[in-house]
Amino acid sequence: MRLSTMVAAFLLMASSATAEVGVREVDCWVSSNLLQSVDCYRITVPLDRNDPSSGSADLAVAVFRASTPNPAPDPVIYLEGGPGGPAFESGYPDHLDYSSYWWDDSSSMRRTRDFIVFDQRGIGLSAPSLDCAELHRFDETLPNLLHYDDNLIGPELAALGACYQRLRSEGVPLEQFDTRNSADDVADIVRALGYDSVNLYGVSYGTRLALEVMRRHPDLVRSAVLDGVYPATADPELTFAEAVAGAFNNLFEDCAADRACAAMAPDAREAFEAMIADLNQSPRELELYDLDYFDKGTYVRFDGNMVTASMFEYLYDADWLPYIPLMVGTASKGDLDALTYFYWPKSWADAGMAEGSYANVECREAQTLDAGAYAREASKFGIYGDLVEKWSLVPICEVWPVARKPLELDGPVVSDIPTLLLSGRYDPVTPASYAEEAAQTLSSHRHLVFRSGGHAATFSFDCAMKLAASFFEQPDPVAVRAPRCGGFTDPADFTLRF
Numbered sequence: 001m002r003l004s005t006m007v008a009a010f011l012l013m014a015s016s017a018t019a020e021v022g023v024r025e026v027d028c029w030v031s032s033n034l035l036q037s038v039d040c041y042r043i044t045v046p047l048d049r050n051d052p053s054s055g056s057a058d059l060a061v062a063v064f065r066a067s068t069p070n071p072a073p074d075p076v077i078y079l080e081g082g083p084g085g086p087a088f089e090s091g092y093p094d095h096l097d098y099s100s101y102w103w104d105d106s107s108s109m110r111r112t113r114d115f116i117v118f119d120q121r122g123i124g125l126s127a128p129s130l131d132c133a134e135l136h137r138f139d140e141t142l143p144n145l146l147h148y149d150d151n152l153i154g155p156e157l158a159a160l161g162a163c164y165q166r167l168r169s170e171g172v173p174l175e176q177f178d179t180r181n182s183a184d185d186v187a188d189i190v191r192a193l194g195y196d197s198v199n200l201y202g203v204s205y206g207t208r209l210a211l212e213v214m215r216r217h218p219d220l221v222r223s224a225v226l227d228g229v230y231p232a233t234a235d236p237e238l239t240f241a242e243a244v245a246g247a248f249n250n251l252f253e254d255c256a257a258d259r260a261c262a263a264m265a266p267d268a269r270e271a272f273e274a275m276i277a278d279l280n281q282s283p284r285e286l287e288l289y290d291l292d293y294f295d296k297g298t299y300v301r302f303d304g305n306m307v308t309a310s311m312f313e314y315l316y317d318a319d320w321l322p323y324i325p326l327m328v329g330t331a332s333k334g335d336l337d338a339l340t341y342f343y344w345p346k347s348w349a350d351a352g353m354a355e356g357s358y359a360n361v362e363c364r365e366a367q368t369l370d371a372g373a374y375a376r377e378a379s380k381f382g383i384y385g386d387l388v389e390k391w392s393l394v395p396i397c398e399v400w401p402v403a404r405k406p407l408e409l410d411g412p413v414v415s416d417i418p419t420l421l422l423s424g425r426y427d428p429v430t431p432a433s434y435a436e437e438a439a440q441t442l443s444s445h446r447h448l449v450f451r452s453g454g455h456a457a458t459f460s461f462d463c464a465m466k467l468a469a470s471f472f473e474q475p476d477p478v479a480v481r482a483p484r485c486g487g488f489t490d491p492a493d494f495t496l497r498f
Contacts, residue, residue, distance in 0.1 A: 021045050022056075023192040029088060029125065030062050031099035037065035045121070045188045047176045054173060060088065060125035061118040061189055064102060066110050074197040074222045075114035076106075076472055077186060079213075081204030081228070081456075083179075084357035086124030087117050091352040092136050105459075108469035109201075116193070120209075121185060122177045122357045128170075130177060130356030132163035135349035146345040147301040148283060153390070156348050161399030163356050174402045177357065178364050179232075183212035187220055199472045200224040203456045204430060205361075208232060211413040211438065218415060223475030225468040227422040228430040228456045231438035232407040235367040236429075237393060238377050245384040247315050247428035248272075254491035255325040261494040265329025272328045275339070276304035276383040289341045289498075300343065307339045308387045314342070315428045318453055318460035318487065322495045330498075341498065356400075363397035365407040370394070412441040418475035419445040422464060424453025426492070446477035452492045461487035 021044065028040035041061045048054035063075070080087045090096040106115040122130035138159045146152070167174060186209070190198045199222050202210030207226040214221050236243075252269035255261040265271070283303040288294040311327070314320040323341065330338035348355060368374070371394045378385035419442050423432035432449045439445050450457040450464060457464040463485035471480060482488060 021188045021192050028062065029060075030064075030102070031097060032103075036103055039063045039065070041193070043118075043189055043192055045185050047121075047173055047181075049181075049184060054176065057121040057185070058127045059118055059121065059185060059189065061116065061193075062088070062102075063193065064106055064110060064115040064117065066112060066114050067107075068112060072113045073195065074199055075116050075190075075195055076109050076199045076201050077116040077118075077190065078106075079186070079200060079202035079206030079209045080120065080123075081202075081206045082123070082353050082358055083120075083205045083361040084123055084130075084353035084355065085205070086353065087119050088125055091124065091131070091354070093139070093350060094352065105465065108466050109472060111469070112473065113199070116189065116198075118189060120182050120357075122360070123354045128172055129354065130167065130172075130174075130360060131354040132160060132349070132356045134159040134162045134166070135347070135355050139347045139349035142347055145298070145300055146347075148303040148306040149301065152347055153395070157395055157399050159349070160355065160359060160396065164359075164400045167356060174360050175364065175405075177360050178405065179209055179212050179361060179407055180216070180405075182209055183216045186213045187217040190220060196220075197222045199475070200226075201458075201468060201472075202226050203458065204228045205230055207430075207438075208407070211415075212407070214415045214417050214419075215410070215413045218417060221417050223418045223420075223472060225420045225422070225458075225471055226435070226438070227458045227464070227468070228427060229421050229423065229435035229438050230430050231412065231434055232410060233412050233437060234434050235408070237366060237368040237370075237374050240391065240429075241378040241381040241385040241388045243431045243433075244312060244388055244428045245381040246431055247426050248311075248384065250425050251315070251321065251324060251492065255494060258491065258494055260496055261325050264494075264496055265325040265332065268325050268328050268332075271332040273383050275328070275331060275336075276308055276386075279304035279307060279339075280383070280386060284336060286340050287337045288343055289337045289339075290343065293344070300340070302340065304383060305387050305390070306345070308383060310340075310343060310345075312387065312428055314454075315426050316455040318424070318426075318492070321426055321454050322492045326495050326498065338498075359396050359400040360402050362393055363400050364402045364405055366393055366397065366404065367406050367408045369397055369404075413438070414441040416443045418471075418477055420468065420471045420475075420477065420480060421445060421447040422453075422457045422468075423447065423449045424455060424457050424460075425449055425451050426453065427455045429455060444477055446480045448480075448482060448488070450488050451490055452487050457487070461485060463487060 023043045043059045044056040119126040200210040208230040288298045374392045378389040421435040463483040
C-alpha cells in the first residue's frame with residue numbers, strides 16, 4: 001500500500017478531471033518516533049478540473065500508519081473545520097505543531113487503519129495560500145488589551161479587502177477554492193495514495209465537506225462520522241442568533257435543574273440577560289478577574305456584547321462552559337468583575353486560520369447575504385441577537401466579492417452510506433437541529449447528542465472518539481450503542497468556585 005520513497009511522481013486521471021494528479025513522497029513535517037510510522041506527501045490536483053491550463057493546488061498530506069502490521073484496506077481521512085482551519089499547526093501567531101495531538105487523538109482509529117490528515121486547498125502548508133498577511137500585520141499593531149469600543153471592524157475589513165485584491169492580482173482563481181473542489185481533492189488524495197475506499201471523519205465545516213464527498217463520490221466512501229454537523233442546506237445567516245440563544249438557554253436550564261448550580265446562580269438566565277442588557281446600555285470599566293494572566297488593577301471598558309462574546313467562546317469547549325453560571329452568579333451578587341474571567345479578546349487575524357479561505361468559501365456558498373434579513377432574524381432573540389448582529393457575512397463579502405455559487409443549490413445530500421452524526425447540547429454554531437436536518441436524507445444513520453457537549457464531541461470526550469473508532473470497525477447505525485459516559489448522559493458538571 002505504501003508508496004516507495006524513490007517515487008518522484010505518480011500520475012493518474014481523476015474520475016471527473018481533465019488534468020493530471022501527481023503525488024511525491026517528501027521529508028515529513030510530522031514528528032514521530034521508533035514506535036510511530038508516518039509518511040508525508042505533496043499531492044498536486046488541478047485548480048480547475050475543467051481547465052488543464054488553470055494550474056495546480058499543492059496539498060500537504062500525511063498518512064499516520066496503523067499500529068497493526070495488517071491494516072484494513074480502507075483508511076480514515078480527517079476533514080478539518082473552519083473553513084480555513086490548518087491541520088498540522090495552529091497558524092498565525094503561534095505556529096504550534098499538532099503532531100502529538102494527532103498521534104494521541106487518532107490512536108483508537110489507528111489500531112486497525114491508516115489515518116490520513118491533509119491541509120485543504122488554500123490552507124496551512126498547502127499552496128497557493130489564502131492566508132492573509134495583511135490581517136496579520138494589522139494584528140501586530142494592536143495593544144495587548146482591547147476595549148469594547150476599540151475600532152477593529154473597519155481596519156480588519158480594509159486588510160481583508162487588501163488581501164482579496166492581492167490574491168486577484170496574483171492570478172489566484174478564487175472561484176476554485178470551495179467545498180465542491182475540496183471534495184474532489186479528497187477523492188484524488190485517496191486514489192493517488194492507492195486506496196479503493198475510505199472512511200470520512202469530519203468536524204464542524206469538515207462535516208459539510210464530508211457530505212459533499214458523499215454526494216460527489218459515493219462509491220469511494222465506506223462510512224462517515226460527522227461531528228458538529230453543518231449541512232449544505234443550513235443557512236447560518238438566518239439561524240445563527242437562534243443557535244446561540246438555544247445553547248445559552250440549554251446551559252441555564254441545566255443549571256436551574258442542578259441544586260448546587262441553582263443556589264450559586266439563582267435565576268441565571270434572567271440575571272444574565274438583565275446584566276447584559278444593562279451593560280450594553282451603560283458600559284462599565286471592570287477589573288480583569290483572572291490574576292493568573294493579568295496583574296491586579298488591570299481595567300478594561302466592557303459592554304454586554306463583549307461579555308456575551310467571551311462566554312460564546314466558552315460554549316465551544318466542554319471544559320470551559322461549566323464556568324459560565326459561576327461568572328453569572330458571582331456578578332449578580334454584586335461582583336461584576338467576575339464577568340471578565342478568562343477575558344482575552346483578539347482580532348480576527350489572531351484566530352489561527354487562513355482568513356481568506358474562510359471568507360472565500362463562506363461568501364461563495366452563502367445562501368443569504370441580506371443585511372436587512374439578518375438584522376430582522378437577530379432582533380427576535382434579544383441580547384443574543386444584539387451579539388450576532390455584528391457577525392454577519394455581508395460586510396465581509398462586500399470586500400471579498402467572489403462569484404457566488406451557493407452549495408444549497410445542489411440540494412440536500414441524499415445517501416445510503418452508513419453515517420454516525422454527533423452533536424453537543426451546548427453547541428452555539430452547529431446545533432443538533434442541523435444534524436437532524438442533514439439526517440432527513442441519510443437513509444442509514446444514527447444521531448447522538450452529548451448532554452454536556454459543546455462544539456465537536458470527539459475533541460472533548462474520549463468516549464466520543466472511541467465511539468467513532470468503533471463505528472468505523474462496524475459501520476452499522478442500528479448496532480450503535482449510546483456511550484455510557486458522563487459527557488453523553490449527564491449535563492455539565494458546573495464549576496462552583498473560582
